[in-house]
Amino acid sequence: MNMGSKSLNLSEGRLAQILAEKITALQVFLDGSEDNKTLIKLMEGLYPSEIAYLIQHLSEDHRHQCVMRLKDQFNAEILLFLSPSLRREVTNCFDISELSKILMHLESDDALIILRDLEEGQHQEVLRYFPSEKSRFFSERLRYPQYTASGLMQSEVLVFPDHWKVFQALEHMRSCHTPRFYDVFVVDASRRFLGAIELSTFVKCQEQETLSEIMTRNVHAIPMDWRQEEITFMFRLYELISAPVIDTASRIIGVITVDDVMRVIEDKVAEDFMHLGGIHASDFHETVRKTSLGRLHWLMITVIDVILISLVIQYFEAVLYFKQGLTVLMPIAAAMGGNSGMQAATVAIRALTTRDLNTLNMVRFLWKEVSVSWFNGGLFGLGLGGLAFLWFKDVRVALVLGGAVLFNMLWAGIAGTLFPIGIARLSGDPALSSGPLLTTTTDVLGYGLFLGLSYLVFRL
Known part of the structure; x- marks a missing residue:
């Protein structure tokens, strides 16, 4: 399975269709034939990235069957293009001696990626099959912190x-x-x-x-x-x-x-995108049990959020009983604040990642976000307040909704900026931690502001 001229033609713009046809043909072949030579010929000439694409789109049974039948011709570079969970699944198809043999053909930085993904202790078993000098080299490299230059570098250097x-x-x-x-x-x-x-x-x-x-x-x-x-x-x-x-x-x-740096950038973008959804890593290829357990922490934060909102609503229950029409408008302020805050947080997280945001321009950036939130909050507060007046024919309802939207969006802009900055200063991950904090505060404050203003306006 070496790279060659038979590789799929990317310039035709039909890559997805061609790969889908290849996957279908491969599945049919695996079900109906045990001729390994023909299977090897089917894969011959494809790039490792293309073979990895085919493997990851097979079912688990087909994937295992394909890898087992291609063991003798397996290119270790294929592993680099698989997700970590699939990479572990595929490496488990090989015994320790077979795995060590294919890893020895990789560049040091690529081999290190595979070794780090192995189960704890397993990489030491693999290294026993390496020449003593190489084994010592990788053992030392594995002690380097993974997310630093020493963990990323390639040791083959002129x-x-x-x-x-x-x-x-x-x-x-x-x-x-x-x-x-x-x-x-x-x-x-x-x-x-x-x-x-x-x-x-x-x-x-x-x-x-x-x-x-x-x-x-x-x-x-x-x-x-x-x-x-x-x-x-x-x-x-x-x-x-x-x-x-x-x-x-x-x-x-x-x-x-630069290829190592591009991989880091791609991984970081994917990680931040997942973190905004409260997920530590992509669970696309994980089992149902592991996927479910991995998402529980985010759902637990949501439970705490809605319980706090319920307590706020219960505290102002008399206001809702007095003016039942307010119930219809309650979610508006919280929703506007949440969306406004996530906009500010996304820009802040992106600026922190690219180093555009630092101590030199932090105050200016905060002031800009506060100004934007004040302007947008005033604009939407005025517009939504006007709609509330036309709906309920009561200027007090308009004042309550307009004020709640304005102040919650203002807080959302401040929090959406300060939370990522503060978490980054504490060496945390702003993409993972900012979302839950921001959502909880804007939701609780949105309902609290709306009901609190309602109490003041209708009881005075």
Whole structure:
């Protein structure tokens, strides 16, 4: 199952249809034939990403059957394109020796992704089948924090001493087994980082020039303890293709390339999207039991929210009894506040992720959101208050609804900005924690404001 010219043609714009036809044909074949050679030929020439797409759309039984029958031809890169839950399911089809054999063909950063996804303790069993040097290397890498530069980097890196000439570096590059590189890095005698040279520069230079003469010195190196968010920000800010990772003594220990950063960005976007819904990770391929248990915490927060709302309504029960028409209008203020708050929170979370929001512009951003909420709250408060007046022919009802909408939307703008900022300052995840806090406060405050204003207006 090597990559080749038979790969599906993406330029035709019919990828989904072609893959659907492939999936149907594969299912029919798995049900009706046990000819492994024909199955291998069916998969031959497809990219690992395409094979992963086919595998993940098969039923569980078909998936297991397909992987088991393709064991001898299985490309480890396929695992990188599967979701974590499916990745574990597929790796469980292999015994430890088989799994270690296919992982040894991956680049170090990719192999590390698979190893980290294995069940606790299982990666040590896999590493026993690795050569001793490789086993020690991965054991050390697994101790690095996962979401830092040291956990993200690729260890296969081209490093040359500064006194080498261009022809020496070119000869080494021709004979080395480094799988993919965009820059080479120059170091001193103590392996401390000095600069970098783009591959295009080698083509333009004289072979007798020394690397210290042609290298770029003003190159951004990444400390090994930097978090992934800082790395992606730096790549975006300086439009990098690759960057060296250095230890505390400025020695090069690895390199991070743009494909690694793109994977981090994709994972972060997916994670934040899931967190806004109160889900820690995608459960699309999980079992019913695990999916159900994973969503319970969010539903429990919702239960607490509605109980608090019920207590607020019960407290002002006399107001509703006195003016029963208010019951129809009660949800409006809470709904407007919730939507307004989520707009502000989404913008704040996005700005925090991209580092657009920081201590330099925090007050300005807060003031802008307060101004927007005040304007929108006044606009919708006036409009909804006018509709309430036309409906009930009572100016007091209009004042209650208009005031509740205005003040709840104002609070929603403030909370939608401050909650993500405060949670981020406390090293929490604003995408996961802001939603429940915001929803609870805007709902409770929306009902409380509406009923409280009703009590004041109709009892005075």
